[in-house]
Amino acid sequence: MGAPREPDAPLLALLDRYQRDFPLQPQPFRTLAAQAGISEMALLAALAQARDDGLLGRVGAVFAPNTVGVSTLAALAVPPAQLDEVAARVSRLREVNHNYAREHHYNLWFVLTAPDRAGIDAALAHIAADTGLAPLDLPLEREYHIDLGFALGENGPARRPTQSPPAPRLDDADRRLIAALNGGIALQPRPFAPLADACGLPEDEVLQRLQGWVASGVIRRFGMVLRHHELGFRANAMCVWQVPPAARDAIGAALATDPVVTLCYARPPQGAPWPYNLFCMIHARDAASARAEAQRLAASHGLAALPQAVLISTRRYTQRGARY
Secondary structure, three states, rough: OOOOOOOOOOHHHHHHHHHOOOOOOOHHHHHHHHHOOOOOHHHHHHHHHHHHOEEEEEEEEEEEEOOEEEEEEEEOOOOOOHHHHHHHHHHOOOOOOOOOOEOOOOOEEEEEEHHHHHHHHHHHHHHHHHHHOOOOEEOOOEEEOOOOOOOOOOOOOOOOOOOOOOOOOOOHHHHHHHHOOOOHHHHHHHOOHHHHHHOOHHHHHHHHHHHHHHHHHEEEEEEEEEEOOOOOEEEEEEEEOOHHHHHHHHHHHHOOOOOEEEEEOOOOOOOOOOOOEEEEEEOOOOHHHHHHHHHHHHHHHOOOOOOOEEEEEEEEEEEHHHHH
């Protein structure tokens, strides 16, 4: 299978522009097509091709952390000869939505999402029993920047500060709507109609609930969810530091303003095996660029002398939307 085809410039600009602020209206693709100066059917065909080429994961909601479910970052120290086998076992779990190999003793890193903490605990217990390995469990303590989208060009979304709102009270209809959103909306002229059918709500009520969640911040962004590896960002680095607790939040807030930082958050240290409490992610065209940016970040934010590690991704096993 060859490399995915590069999207043409107008389509790339559209994908970039609508990573958020997608029109929550009955016929959103008509609005986007008019802005692009093409027919609605031509736009839908181009989006379907981008999806088939692996550039577009879905069009849908990215929920703020720990609002409609619970998540954690976890890791395993896997004997290298068993890495692919163990990764496949981990990826089979419904709760796992990202699963990467990284350069470190802890060489398999994955994100789990479930409706509640009991679901996370059960998944971690299953992984431990299935693999014979004890996972690190690193739940989010504080976010400084978690947007899960970044500008590919000048048309991309502007950087915004992020902070999750309190978890909302969800009724049964909310839960059905969240479940129906797992795979994104359909690429058709009225995409919210089948979504409404799937969760048993009128179309206008679906749109009202989505608009309310966007306004409150429960939905961090609604729009194009891109696959950055296929769009040329083939390396990512997870940078971690052991920061004095009293200085952690100030340093995290400063890191979060740097344009190269795509994620920045605090997670609890786990003693000698994993002493780090401050994390950030860098996405780059290649591993050398990611390492160079990590060094620059450490130097410019006074972190060079602190205990630290840079974990470059070496393989992506799983990348999909969280399934609540």
